[in-house]
Amino acid sequence: MTVFPQKNGHARPLQFPSNRRLALASNKPPMIAEIIAVGSEMLTPHRQDTNSLYLTQGLNDLGVSVAFKTIVGDNRQHLVDAIRIALRRADIVLLSGGLGPTEDDLTRECAAEALGLELHREPSVLVELQRRFIARRMAMPPNNQRQADVLDGAELLTNKNGSAPGQWLDLSFEGHRKIVILLPGPPKELMPLFDDECVPRLALSLPRRSLAKRLLRMALIPESQVDARTAPIYQQFSDVETTILAGSGEIQLHFLCSKPTMEEAQARVDAVAELVEQEMGDDIFSSHGESLEEVVLLMLGLRGLTLSAAESCTGGLFAERLTRIPNSSRNFAGGVVVYTNAMKTVFADVPAELIAEKGAVSEEVARALAEGIRRRTGSSLGLSITGIAGPPITTGPDAGKPAGLVYIGLADQDDTQVKRLEIAGDRDRVRLWASEHALEMLRRSFQ
Amino acid sequence: MTVFPQKNGHARPLQFPSNRRLALASNKPPMIAEIIAVGSEMLTPHRQDTNSLYLTQGLNDLGVSVAFKTIVGDNRQHLVDAIRIALRRADIVLLSGGLGPTEDDLTRECAAEALGLELHREPSVLVELQRRFIARRMAMPPNNQRQADVLDGAELLTNKNGSAPGQWLDLSFEGHRKIVILLPGPPKELMPLFDDECVPRLALSLPRRSLAKRLLRMALIPESQVDARTAPIYQQFSDVETTILAGSGEIQLHFLCSKPTMEEAQARVDAVAELVEQEMGDDIFSSHGESLEEVVLLMLGLRGLTLSAAESCTGGLFAERLTRIPNSSRNFAGGVVVYTNAMKTVFADVPAELIAEKGAVSEEVARALAEGIRRRTGSSLGLSITGIAGPPITTGPDAGKPAGLVYIGLADQDDTQVKRLEIAGDRDRVRLWASEHALEMLRRSFQ
Structure with missing residues (x-):
């Protein structure tokens, strides 16, 4: 679960620029954890540790707080030091990554060095590794044997989706109890391994809450x-x-x-x-965490209504958000992306003269679009979004209107409402907020 | 720039499950950096440090590698220790966050303690803070004066977008030269402050490369x-x-x-x-980093072609991806989200009998959709996507077809190609890959 840098164009997570931890629990959990993500790629501008979000959720559910996260590269001395530091300041140390077969995969050796333990080559793991290679009709390169190196005293954690098992240590280190967990880096391996092998062990090891x-x-x-x-x-x-x-x-x-x-x-x-x-x-x-899309579809469903949409500036984002939800087709018929003016006439019967006179970004066109798409599709409700995502339009009847100007129309059999918005920010933000306003306008129309 | 956890439904970054740093530079940069992100919210499952990606890019551009990243909560002892550890193992220490006015904002005090420096309350900053409150006709709460606390010897870094200035220290610590930089946490404040105030100072301080x-x-x-x-x-x-x-x-x-x-x-x-x-x-x-959307639009533009699309299973994602690019309307007319079968007939003239006979997810319907949308819109090219994003369809002519089955159609004036795909994975993945295949099919059609 890695996020591409935003400049690449298609990864566009919601932006959450501000937040606060407003009140802290007064009953501090008894053990604190540190998560160490191992891998030089996570020290580039392109990749991030995201396993720790998943691990944090699981730890929090067990009443364990994460106090530190460290990201360290595939560097022996750096990693040994990072593990030593974690052992000093946390009760539970989770390491993710660095369990592969290459020379760069150092987590086993570095954990052994930091803890002062020896590694032994575990025959049962070797057999399993051999079995995987034979199944693929390949010879196992000698390097891969390193994946069978196990810390003395560690329990092996079965990895259903990869070759490197996890390792679990519950030991006394410098007079303190420490739990050290080695986890594979790929999320598809780490997640089930953590859930199936670590959560039950942690639950047994921790005070019950x-x-x-x-x-x-x-x-x-x-x-x-x-x-x-x-x-x-x-x-x-x-x-x-x-x-x-x-x-x-x-x-x-x-x-x-x-x-x-x-x-x-x-x-x-x-x-x-x-x-x-x-x-x-x-x-x-x-009230229980449902998304706005889910709530809108639920409300349409309860009322037996269908919806269709005509989108201009959002370019399909509104439809795309609703259709993320399985079975959305029960109440969302679909719609049209009328990105050019001609399409507004072709697919939603907006008179070309109206666009020429008022501009595509106008209350009148928003109204005509919502009514047109409703009529064309035979849906109970028609929704329209027309606006200027940016840059501003320089010619024709929309010239001079500000970037961020958006009209949202909502038509039912009796009436059409149009809402005018001025949304601040760049192209991506205008599109996202416009789709949010459209969903919220729909939701409030049911109240 | 924070990513919502995926289960919330609408943040859906690209997933990059595997990668490798394959070859490492032989000419190691002379100075290494550690980035410390300060804030308890980044130790929850909901929030992540993302400032460090931006800072890493800027540092790499100056030839500086990031060797460690640490995330630490709003806890005095934890933060002092984290800064001390960073001073020991890195030449440049960047701290982001914890410069606000509340009791939880500890970065100034903790940096002073770790470095053995005093803080002084800087009159020029106090005046600026007062000015901001007066401009909003508000009285400044006494707590806000803390934002004027400056480490002895620090240069102030102007924050155009917020009240807390950054701080720059270039000092000798235990016999080694250390650069310590305090940055505000909100990305809108951090990014310009880093670019305008830190990059030039770093460029002057580092060997020129x-x-x-x-x-x-x-x-x-x-x-x-x-x-x-x-x-x-x-x-x-x-x-x-x-x-x-x-x-x-x-x-x-x-x-x-x-x-x-x-x-x-x-x-x-x-x-x-x-x-x-x-x-x-x-x-x-x-060849130079352009996105697939940009390349496709460029190729359409060079050939003077227009495109429209009829999407079923992708629900608007294909159109949404293309319309992320400014001025995409020059070559992308828009399209229809024909999520239900009736819509396929209404907007792209797909005969209802054809859908009843072959199923909506079929080569024949993909062909009819692509040709229908092309004819309806008068575009040079018509593209269609019809498939089963999941769960599988249980009734009608598509029953029994596997989730992940997708047909993509591409029609021009002479011919229509249809591509059949079986895409593995969940609903989100099927939709994303289907849109990727459609873009790539278009691109390859130009060659």
Whole structure:
């Protein structure tokens, strides 16, 4: 799970520029963890450690906090030092990567050196490696035998999706109990191995606690407003950890509570969520973490309505977001990407004269598009998005209108509403926010 | 620039599951850097340090390698220790975050403690802070004065987009020269501050070297094949650092060379790129890093062709990808998202009987869709994508066809080609790869 750098054009994650950890749990978990991601590629501008997000989720669910993350290259001295530092400051040290067969794969040797342990070549792993090569009718290169090197005292963790097993050590180091876990780097190997082999072992090793979570989501409200209205509530719950994430028009309120029993923990997160829901009312689109797309499709489904869309500046993004959800075709018929003016006439019967007179980016064309796509498709609802994603248009009737100007139209059998927006930011942001506004306009139309 | 966790539905970066640093530069840069990202939110499953990717790019461009990255929470002892460790193992230490006005913002104090320096409250910064509050007609809370605390001996780095200035220290620490840089956490503040204030200072402080880069891109070829064919070439260039990134159907070959002059460096990366281009031929879609979307639009433009698309399983993703590129409307007219069968008839004249007989996911319907959308829009080319993104369809003529089955049709005035694919993976992957195959099919049709 690696993110391409954004300049490459097609990876466009939501941007979450600001956030705060607003209240910290008063009952500090008893053990802290450090995650060390091993691999020189993660020290380039192109690649990032993302395994740690998955591991952090799993550790948090067990009541373990991650206190440090370190990223280190395929360098013997650097890695040995990083492991030693982690052993000094954390109770649980998870290493991901560096278990492959090449000379660059140093995690086994470096962990042994840092811990003062020996490696032995484990016959059962050698046999399994040989078996994999024979199955592919290949000879095993001598280097691959290194994948059978096991730290003295380590338990092997079965890797269903790769050749290098994980390793688990629960030992006393300089008078302190330390759990050290070696995990393969590829996410497809690491994730199931962590879930199947590490989580049960950690659960047995740690004091028993239950963790309850709730996630409330809101769209298109300023974070400062959410904070001002909800802080007086969540600050009363000192045993609930509250995190606010904000970006791309969405605000998320995460509540987390750890208690000896699940009932106690769930009662606390439900209590704070209920009070926040009372305060924020309709602004909350999701009480249990559903996405805005899911909520809109659910509401269409409950009302037996169908929807179609005519998109200009968003170029298909609105349709693409809805169709990410399986079975969206039950209530979303599809739509048209009427990126040029001619297409608006061809597919949604917008009169060419209207476009010539008012411009494609106008209230009138938004209205005609929404009504046109609804009529053409026979859907219950027609939605339109027309705007200037940027750069500004320099000729014709839209010349002089600002980049970021967007009209959204929503037509039903009785009426058509049009909303005018001026969205700040670059091309990508205007498109993303326009699609968000369209989804939120739909959702609010049901209330 | 933070990535939402994927389960939230709408952040869907390209997945790059495997990669290798294949050849390391033989001329090791003289100084190494550590980047410390400060903030408890980056130790949750929800947020990641991404500033370091930007900083790494800038540092690499100056010939500086990043050897370590550390992520640490808003915890005084943890942060002081992390800074001390970095001072021991790196020449340049960049800290991002923790310069805000709250009690949690500890970077200034912790850097002072780790370095054994005092802080002083800088009057010029105080005046600027006051000015910002007055401009907003607000009283400055006493806490905000902390943002004027400056390390003795530090140069202030102007922050155009926020209240906390950066700080630059070039000092001798335990007998070694160390550059320590304090940067604000929000990317909008950090990026220009780093570019405008840090890069020039670093360039003056470092031995002068020039760095040349080339990026070759290929689509839909196995990484192992690219590696087998290109390794014998790039391994001959021991002074060029080669990185292969692979994922989502794309392979990127990054070449990097650092030399005393730009001419020398450029000559080396061009030499290796030329040999690799000779070997890989048409498989390379981009010789200088352009995206596949850009290449396709450029080729349409050079030939004076227009394109329209009828998408089913990709739900608008193909159109959305093309319309990410500014001015794409010159050659991409738009298209239709014919997610339901009825829409295929309404918008692309696919006979309902054909769908009933062959199924929507069939060679015949792909052909009719491509021809229909071309005819309807009057475009030079019509492209269609119909497939099963998953889950499998259980009723009607498409029942029994496997999830991942996709047909892509491409019609021009003379002929229609249809390509049949079976794409492995989940719904998101099938959609992404189908759109990638469609773009690549278009590109290859021009050759």
